[in-house]
Amino acid sequence: MLSCREVAGMLASERWRDAPPGRRVGLVLHLAMCRHCRAYRRALRRLGRGARRLYRTVAPDPAWSERVLGVVRQAAEQGRTG
């Protein structure tokens, strides 16, 4: 039987992805029975959703983007003929 600490560690590190089948079954069973670990997993998911929402507000200034893309275009066209 996996302990809560092991379960929380596997979830936060995503080591469960590489875990052998037996351990993965253990993880699923533990989560089915332990609501604290389910709460932990929910909290991790919320972190991801929160971060996505937060970082979506990081958008480049359109004028800057166009300027950079212009430089890129120029470099790409030069590379082609040069």
Add this chain to the structure above:
Amino acid sequence: MASSSGDALREPRQRIASIRRRDAGTLEAVARENIEPLLRGARAAGLVGDDAHDVVQETLLVFVEKADRFDGRARVRTWLFGILFNKISERRRASAREEAVDDIESVFNARFDAAGQWLRRPRSPDADLAAREAMTALEECLDGLPARRRTAFVLREVEQLDVQGVCNILQVSRNNLGVLLFRARNALRECLESKGIEGSADAVV
């Protein structure tokens, strides 16, 4: 713009060919699709203002210069992030700021008893981190993370790159990535809880 098919691990073959041919239209399209994610990545790595913008432009120019060497084994976005983080670590080598020693491991362990049972139970949040004060708190907590942990977390959760792609970009083993993610997520959780964000009463048994 809508994100391209989430977990496709490779670029379509035709597109790989156009990139390698250095087709100007394709290169520009790739740059256009990725300029925003790259800027987010630069921010995640701890760069601000002109530094973040400059490194994104440099990255795109290196991409154009080396496009004929794109091997198509990873998605072009993963490749671009690889260039970006190379550029960033070049810059860092000049002004090496060591990551603060932190004790998130012991904070994490203190939540469990000797048998590994929850001692201080995780709070079950009432709602998503949507409220403005929650977002502000999350931003502060993210800013407080050491750059590598924040970068690993953002590449996984925000850019949703696959685990192997993130390993390649950061040049770490899967084990090391696990450690970075473990520390980032637990530090964020602890930080939010300390700000009283993670909801209220956890009516445990």
